[in-house]
Amino acid sequence: MANGYIRTLSLLALMLGITISTTAQKSRAKKQPAAYSAYLFTYFTGNDKSEEQICFAVSNDGYHFRALNGNKPVINSADISETGGVRDPHMLRGADGKTYYMVATDMVSAKGWNSNRGLVMMKSTDLIHWTSSAINLQKRYAGQDSLLRVWAPQVIYDDSVKKYMLYFSVKYGNAPDKIVYVYANKDFTNLEGEMKQLFFNPDNAACIDGDIQKKDGHYYLFFKTEDRRPGIKIAVSDRLTGGYTMQSNDYVQQTDKPVEGAGTFKLNDGSGYILMYDMYTSGRYQFTKTTDFKNFRAIDENISLDFHPRHGTIMPITAAELARLNATW
Structure with a gap:
């Protein structure tokens, strides 16, 4: 018993x-978290004010993209910007996996390449509805009288301080453009603290269009330099906010035509990374593939776009997010 x-x-x-x-x-x-199975491409389309707007495109494989909303804007620039136009949009999935952050240049190019003084910060919880703040650096900070332009902001999460960091290029007077960084406030509605220089080019040449990708504990800063001839180079650091040194003196674009607007993203299948850039004088966009950020191979034959983007970025998304975007646009 x-x-x-x-x-x-x-x-x-x-x-x-x-x-x-x-x-x-x-x-x-x-x-x-849900597995990423698709991609969202955010971009603008040209130098006319009507084209300096945020557009979206989607892809299932990272190679073949289809414009949403008939390649028309998904956000009205007049509603979010100080100048009436935006360029160079960059999107980031937040650390919580379900909040999205986007930044863009607040600029109408018809007013001149030295005409803009700020950027736009945006936030969303569904990729459809966005709140926004237009930040004019001359109004936000003292001592900015000689500021001529603010270009191509991007945003990245700094895990060491649990804050979102914006980085972008600025030009003061006759000095060359330089890439600086500053943190966003908790609500992602304004900037917090002072701007600091992120990268010091050993040639002291102009640096614009920064794009940071983290891989194997290192931060790779892709940027366009204006020394000798315009092109994309890479600087590397083991910390996000400084210590960047040139990986080599080589350009990494796979063309002899002028390029700008480097954008990188990791492929969902784990086969490597894409570096893409705007061939702005050729009316083309080129995609290259790499596994080590040292060797890049053009994959033009694998790419199809039913639109012509200008300086944009791509973010992996889930099947549910893709379905929501398709249902809306």
């Missing part, structure tokens, strides 16, 4: 353990 009682308790304990284990496994499964 005693042995039977003990066996019954043991069986109950085993069953209870299985139930607890199964419940824990289900709980962990619910917390796992």
Whole structure:
């Protein structure tokens, strides 16, 4: 009788353990983020004010992209900017996996390449509806009288301080453009603290269009330099906010035509990374593929776009996010 009682308790304990284990496994499964299976491309289309607007395109494989909303704007620049136009949009998925951040140059190029003084900060929880703030650096900071332009902002999460960091190029007077960084406030509605220089070009040449990709514990800063001939180079650091040194003196674009607007993203299948850029004098966009950020191969034959983008960026998205975007636009 005693042995039977003990066996019954043991069986109950085993069953209870299985139930607890199964419940824990289900709980962990619910917390796992959805796998990324598609891509969202955000871009603008040209130098006319009507084209300095944010557009979206989507892809299932990272190679073949289809414009949403008939290649028309998904956000009205007049509603979000100080100048009435925006360029160079960059989008980031937040650290929580479900909030999205976007930044763009607040600029109408018809007013001149030295005409803009700020950027636009945007935030969304569904990729459809966005809140925004237009930040004029001359109004935000003292001592900015000689500021001529603010170009191509991007945003990245700094895990060391748990803040979102914006980085962009600025030009003061006759000095060359330089890439600076500054943190966003908690609500992503304004800038917090002072701007600091992010990268010091050893040639002291102009640096614009920065794009940072983290890989294997290192930060790779892709940027356009104006020394000798316009092109894209890479500087590397083991920390986000400084210490960048040139990986080499080589240009990484796979063309002899002028390029700008480097944008990188990781392929969902784990096969490598894409570096793309705007061949702005050729009316083309080129995609290249790499696994090590040292060797790049043009993959023009694999790419199809039913639109012509200008300086944009691509973010991996889930099937649910893709379905929501398709249903809306």
